[in-house]
Amino acid sequence: AQKITQTQPGMFVQEKEAVTLDCTYDTSDPSYGLFWYKQPSSGEMIFLIYQGSYDQQNATEGRYSLNFQKARKSANLVISASQLGDSAMYFCAMREGTYNNNDMRFGAGTRLTVKP
Amino acid sequence: KAGVTQTPRYLIKTRGQQVTLSCSPISGHRSVSWYQQTPGQGLQFLFEYFSETQRNKGNFPGRFSGRQFSNSRSEMNVSTLELGDSALYLCASSLVVSGQGWGGYTFGSGTRLTVV
Numbered sequence: 001a002q003k004i005t006q007t008q009p010g011m012f013v014q015e016k017e018a019v020t021l022d023c024t025y026d027t028s029d030p031s032y033g034l035f036w037y038k039q040p041s042s043g044e045m046i047f048l049i050y051q052g053s054y055d056q057q058n059a060t061e062g063r064y065s066l067n068f069q070k071a072r073k074s075a076n077l078v079i080s081a082s083q084l085g086d087s088a089m090y091f092c093a094m095r096e097g098t099y100n101n102n103d104m105r106f107g108a109g110t111r112l113t114v115k116p
Numbered sequence: 117k118a119g120v121t122q123t124p125r126y127l128i129k130t131r132g133q134q135v136t137l138s139c140s141p142i143s144g145h146r147s148v149s150w151y152q153q154t155p156g157q158g159l160q161f162l163f164e165y166f167s168e169t170q171r172n173k174g175n176f177p178g179r180f181s182g183r184q185f186s187n188s189r190s191e192m193n194v195s196t197l198e199l200g201d202s203a204l205y206l207c208a209s210s211l212v213v214s215g216q217g218w219g220g221y222t223f224g225s226g227t228r229l230t231v232v
Binding site for chain 1: 161172204224
């Protein structure tokens with residue numbers, strides 16, 4: 001069964017600094033996608049970035065990058081130049097590509113607080 | 117392009133009542149998934165619908181049900197509400213149905229249900 005682990009319940013970062021949110025996963029499917037979502041207090045889940053298991057290069061989207069280490073089964077999110085508006089819950093998720101019944105599974109989340 | 121629309125945004129119901137939540141996916145997305153989010157359990161998968169058929173179901177009691185219409189809009193129903201059903205219910209749509217790839221989800225803003 002697929003499993004997502006986020007070991008940091010809460011993180012603090014100074015405005016304009018970079019921060020790394022950790023995520024490890026477990027799957028036996030060779031084809032899978034890894035995703036990061038941001039959830040502000042309003043509740044909406046906002047898609048940030050994704051990485052496919054066969055992608056050779058790390059994904060980047062603006063200030064977000066995904067540090068994908070396949071052998072270690074980790075998919076850490078790096079946010080550069082943090083802004084106050086980055087304060088939110090961040091969820092790592094995975095969806096397997098081959099198996100049936102492969103709903104997207106989520107980690108427990110990391111609450112990021114950006115300090116001015 | 118319109119996003120995923122969930123209605124209503126907020127709902128207060130009394131224990132024992134039933135409730136119906138609605139979700140309109142992104143145009144062209146035929147897969148709709150539902151999640152329950154609570155502080156204690158995190159994001160838990162409820163079910164997935166594709167082409168009016170339930171493709172996948174999470175570990176929830178039979179009081180939780182859903183359906184999908186020919187225009188891909190989906191509804192979920194909870195009967196005999198319990199206090200523990202208080203949660204944020206999130207709907208997500210995808211181009212990709214489970215078992216045919218790992219396409220990402222686009223989420224709606226959620227329906228916050230309070231059972232009193």
